[in-house]
Amino acid sequence: MTSSPRPFWPPLVAGFALGIALLVTFLVTGHGLGASGFVTRLTAQISAWLAPGMTDANAYFGPFIKAGAPLASWITWEVVGVLIGAFVGARTAGRTKVMVERGPQASVGQRFAFAFVGGALVGIGGRLARGCTSGLGLSGGATLAVAGFVFLAGFFIAGFVTSAFIRRAWQ
Amino acid sequence: MSIPFYDGGVASGLLSGLLFGYVLEAAGFGSARKLTGQFSLKDWAVFKVMFTAVLVTAVGLYLLRLGGVIAGNSVFIPTLYFWAIAAGGILIGAGFAMGGYCPGTSLVGVVSGRIDAVIFVVGMIAGTMVFAWLFEPLQGFYLAAKGPDAQRLPDLLGLPEWLILAVLIVIAIAGFILGSKLERARGGPFTAEEVLTQENSEANENKIPLNTKAGIVQ
Numbered sequence: 001m002t003s004s005p006r007p008f009w010p011p012l013v014a015g016f017a018l019g020i021a022l023l024v025t026f027l028v029t030g031h032g033l034g035a036s037g038f039v040t041r042l043t044a045q046i047s048a049w050l051a052p053g054m055t056d057a058n059a060y061f062g063p064f065i066k067a068g069a070p071l072a073s074w075i076t077w078e079v080v081g082v083l084i085g086a087f088v089g090a091r092t093a094g095r096t097k098v099m100v101e102r103g104p105q106a107s108v109g110q111r112f113a114f115a116f117v118g119g120a121l122v123g124i125g126g127r128l129a130r131g132c133t134s135g136l137g138l139s140g141g142a143t144l145a146v147a148g149f150v151f152l153a154g155f156f157i158a159g160f161v162t163s164a165f166i167r168r169a170w171q
Numbered sequence: 172m173s174i175p176f177y178d179g180g181v182a183s184g185l186l187s188g189l190l191f192g193y194v195l196e197a198a199g200f201g202s203a204r205k206l207t208g209q210f211s212l213k214d215w216a217v218f219k220v221m222f223t224a225v226l227v228t229a230v231g232l233y234l235l236r237l238g239g240v241i242a243g244n245s246v247f248i249p250t251l252y253f254w255a256i257a258a259g260g261i262l263i264g265a266g267f268a269m270g271g272y273c274p275g276t277s278l279v280g281v282v283s284g285r286i287d288a289v290i291f292v293v294g295m296i297a298g299t300m301v302f303a304w305l306f307e308p309l310q311g312f313y314l315a316a317k318g319p320d321a322q323r324l325p326d327l328l329g330l331p332e333w334l335i336l337a338v339l340i341v342i343a344i345a346g347f348i349l350g351s352k353l354e355r356a357r358g359g360p361f362t363a364e365e366v367l368t369q370e371n372s373e374a375n376e377n378k379i380p381l382n383t384k385a386g387i388v389q
Contacts, residue, residue: 004364005363005364005367006363007362007363008197008198008199008205008216008362008363009194009197009198009199011198011215011216011219011220011223012219012223012347014194014197014198014199014216014220014223015198015219015220015221015222015223015224015227016223016224016227017190017194017197018191018194018195018198018220018221018223018224018227019223019224019225019226019227019228019231020190020227021187021190021191021194022191022224022227022228023227023228023231023232024186024187024190025187025190025191026175026228026232026246027174027175027176027235027241028175028176028178028183028186028187029175029176029177029178029179029183029187030175030176030177030245030246030247031246031247032228032246032247033187033191033275034275035273035274035275035278036274036295038274039274039292039295039296039299040299042296043296043299043300043303044303046296047300047303058303058304058306059303059306059307059310060302060303060306061303074179074180074183074184075184076184077180077181077183077184077185077188078184078185078187078188078191079188079278080184080185080188081184081185081186081187081188081189081190081191081192082188082189082191082192082195082275082278082279083188083192083278083281083282084185084188084189084192085188085189085190085191085192085193085194085196086192086193086195086196086201086278086279086282086283087192087282087283088193089192089193089196089197090196090201090279090282090283090284093196093197093363095196095201095283095363095367096282096283096284097283097284097367098284098286099284099285099286099367099369100285100286100287100369101202101203101204101271101280101285101287101366101369102203102204102287102369103204104370111287112287112290114269114270114271115203115270115271115272115287115288115290115291115294116270116290116291116293116294116297117266117269117270117294118265118266118267118268118269118270118271118272118291118294119266119270119272119277119290119291119292119293119294119295119297119298120266120294120295120297120298120301121262121263121265121266121269121270121298122262122263122266122267122270122272122273122274122291122294122295122298123266123294123295123296123297123298123299123300123301123302124262124298124299124301124302125258125259125260125261125262125263125265125266125298126259126263126274126295126298126299127259127298127299127302127303127306128255128256128258128259128262128302128309128312128313129255129256129258129259129260129262129263130249130252130255130256130259131249131259132263132273132274132275133221133263133267133273133274133275133276134191134273134274134275135249136249136256136259136260137221137260138221138224138225139247140248140249141221141225141229142224142225142228142229142232143229143232143246143247143248143249143323144229144323144324144325144332144335145248145249145250145251145321145322145323145324146251146318146322146323146324146326146327147249147250147251147252147256147318147322148249149324150251150253150256150257150260151256151257151259151260151263152260153257153260154256154257154258154259154260154261154263154264155260155261155263155264155267156264157261157264158260158261158262158263158264158265158268159209159210159264159265159267159268160210160264160268161265162210162264162265162268162269163207163210163211163268166268166269167211169269170204170207170208170211171211
């Protein structure tokens with residue numbers, strides 16, 4: 001590396017900034033931030049390209065297709081903003097690097113397998129819960145919604161239990 | 172003009188997203204090792220950043236309501252479907268511990284150059300397809316144990332909102348103190364420099380005789 005990356009923000013500073021960003025979002029839109037809603041719309045669109053008949057008939061994707069272009073939604077623009085904001089931040093701080101980030105004892109193949117399976121579990125979980133860490137945990141928690149705290153309890157408990165079983169993946 | 176504006180347009184989405192993405196990246200949340208460090212207790216950034224953000228927004232919304240800037244029922248509050256939301260939280264916690272990301276942070280990982288984050292996103296799309304295929308048989312579970320519409324902790328517990336906020340602030344402070352102690356004990360938290368330096372096992376083996384006390388003694 002030619003120059004060292006700028007340090008991450010202290011958690012308290014990042015937490016305050018994230019809280020302000022979330023509050024601004026609530027005041028502008030009436031709802032919070034999200035991410036998995038975009039993945040749902042993207043998947044419905046991909047499914048419609050691959051198998052239009054099956055997608056129309058599907059009980060979950062059908063309504064998204066009938067309502068028009070699934071990706072024509074606020075959350076798509078929010079995700080475009082996330083990608084630009086995160087890239088600009090990482091780039092200007094010298095924190096972009098093309099790499100496979102993994103634990104010191106994990107092979108690239110194992111990391112990819114865990115990333116895929118973990119992603120699939122998150123994909124299913126987000127649809128069951130009707131939201132993810134952003135939509136339910138962060139935004140739901142900030143409205144003091146009971147649903148947000150039930151989600152967060154499940155998230156942290158399962159995270160600690162799973163992590164204990166796969167310690168070698170990261171350490 | 173009343174607040175919130177209920178603006179669902181392009182500019183509003185881009186603004187919210189830009190702020191969200193920039194702050195997540197600055198917090199270090201494009202790094203799978205920093206994120207999963209929460210569950211080995213070496214890095215408490217996930218707890219600290221999330222809890223702080225939840226409380227800043229919750230106190231902000233409370234004060235804006237008290238000051239009459241926004242009305243009582245003016246922002247979206249999710250409704251509880253106990254089993255589906257608990258199971259979804261469990262699956263996302265397990266998938267996060269394995270895969271290293273959640274949906275939002277995986278996007279930050281992708282634009283930070285993490286190939287593992289790209290694989291994670293592909294996995295999420297596959298998982299969403301699986302859910303859609305299984306949706307019909309899952310519908311009973313999906314809708315089971317529904318709570319009251321838009322129920323909040325003050326409604327559930329019958330306590331005033333300021334008291335709940337005060338208790339959550341005390342829990343957050345305790346978490347910060349405990350977390351920082353554990354981070355120091357475990358050699359954390361991860362710095363930007365550390366997460367960009369990928370050590371594989373061969374490199375570790377080569378380094379052991381040079382860096383450890385045992386190596387120096389020999």
